[in-house]
Amino acid sequence: MKVKVINKSKHGLPQYQTEAAAGLDLNANLSEPITLGPLERVLIPTGLFMELPVGFEAQIRPRSGLAFKHGLSVLNSPGTIDADYRGEVKVLLVNLSNEPFVVQDGERVAQMVIAKHEQIAWEEVEVLEDSARAAGGFGSTGK
Numbered sequence: 001m002k003v004k005v006i007n008k009s010k011h012g013l014p015q016y017q018t019e020a021a022a023g024l025d026l027n028a029n030l031s032e033p034i035t036l037g038p039l040e041r042v043l044i045p046t047g048l049f050m051e052l053p054v055g056f057e058a059q060i061r062p063r064s065g066l067a068f069k070h071g072l073s074v075l076n077s078p079g080t081i082d083a084d085y086r087g088e089v090k091v092l093l094v095n096l097s098n099e100p101f102v103v104q105d106g107e108r109v110a111q112m113v114i115a116k117h118e119q120i121a122w123e124e125v126e127v128l129e130d131s132a133r134a135a136g137g138f139g140s141t142g143k
């Protein structure tokens with residue numbers, strides 16, 4: 001997959017940490033650390049510019065360790081990177097803890113899963129096909 005990297009020498013390309021990992025860990029690409037206070041949000045640059053093949057998207061997801069230990073999440077999780085996006089991939093981090101968190105340059109702040117997706121074409125109809133579920137939802141099947 002095509003990728004352009006700013007400051008590659010600093011962090012290299014995002015890597016899968018284990019053989020069958022789904023997510024590529026994304027490094028913060030910062031000139032100086034950023035302090036994220038309680039309930040604050042910030043866009044973290046990654047230095048990555050990608051050209052996803054058409055029919056693929058990238059999902060930006062939190063890392064569970066940062067979430068568990070520090071209350072950090074990705075506010076718009078899963079963030080969506082479109083195949084036609086040519087800007088820098090950024091991570092919208094939010095601090096849901098009561099303590100400030102300092103994001104360091106190179107820190108693995110989130111992970112990115114590349115996934116196939118479909119685009120649909122609408123076909124407007126007057127009546128939809130019956131189903132067993134019908135309009136049931138939001139707990140309609142019980143606890």
Ligand SMILES: O=c1ccn([C@H]2C[C@H](O)[C@@H](COP(=O)(O)OP(=O)(O)OP(=O)(O)O)O2)c(=O)[nH]1
Pocket residue numbers: 060076078079080081082083085088089090091092
């Ligand atoms: O976590 C994210 C989410 C999005 N983007 C970039 C890539 C994506 O293709 C573009 C638009 O994202 P989205 O469609 O989620 O945002 P929007 O608010 O609908 O903006 P737009 O009007 O530009 O589509 O922003 C990121 O870098 N990180």
Ligand SMILES: [Mg+2]
Pocket residue numbers: none
């Ligand atoms: Mg959009």
